[in-house]
Amino acid sequence: MYCRSWAVSDVGMKRDHNEDSYMADDCLGLFVVADGMGGHLAGETASATAVEVVEQEIRSCFDSPDVGGKCGGTRLLFAATDDAIENMLKRAMQMASSEILEKSLENYELKGMGTTCSLLFFNGGKAWFAHVGDSRIYRISSDGVARLTTDHSLVQEQLDAGLISQEDAETSTLKNIITRSIGFEADVEVDCRQIDWRSGDAFILCSDGLTNFVTEREIKEIVTRKDEETAMDFLVRLANQRGGDDNITVILVRVFDGERPAEEASQKQQEE
Secondary structure (H helix, E strand, O other): EEEEEEEEEEEEOOOOOOOOEEEEEEOOOEEEEEEEEEEHHHHHHHOOOOOOOHHHHHHHHHHOOOOEEEEOOOOOOOOOOOHHHHHHHHHHHHHHHEEEEHHHHHHHHOOOOEEEEEEEEEEEEEEEEEEEEEEEEEEEOOOOEOOOOOOHHHHHHHHHOOOHHHHHHOOOOOOOOOOOOOOOOOOOEEEEEEEHHHOOEEEEEEOOOHHOOOHHHHHHHHHHHHHHHHHHHHHHHHHHOOOOOOOOEEEEEEOOOOOHHHHHHHHHHHOO
């Protein structure tokens, strides 16, 4: 299998700084979106720390003699059980949470900072997601669009309890209050699950700057009908046209069977 990705992060229409962070590495098979909170410096620090720690922790596993890391020319692979990979992803997020908490305790200006964190990881023909907060991951296939993550938010809890309707949730003034995040506790609970995929499927990782203004159906139609570069630009412009009151970060990942075509592999090596 191999991945192709496209990513964009936009400050939006109302903010003067971007507190989102992301990384997309086709070779590693790792894609991460983090939406920081806590003010200008704190939000940026939290999201950037989460992405950095998660990437470092997962990348370090490829160098471990216990998992037999190697690069096969088109992407990195390592041999590990499904449970070991799930534990690795959870541990990476927990380490990020611990690091952010420690920084906030050492620096008063960073006090109370936190971040969402959602990731996709592909390895050996399989795929996983790990998730804390309300940044979302969608799978878009011939069957339609499916949200893989469940928001850790007050509104989601109200929905689950039957206290409000889906329509009420979409207009609630409490929709941005999250109930779980990276950085507020060292041993954060991480949602993690292995997921199905078929060749040609698209995955979207995004901060709530997109989903506050663009519906799941619209995301599916845009990604399905437009080429990847145009789709990314269209999604950001649509969110901005409808208010753009938050930072907007989107990663689009397509996954395919087989090996990366030789011309794509050569181009990828030149870009790196």
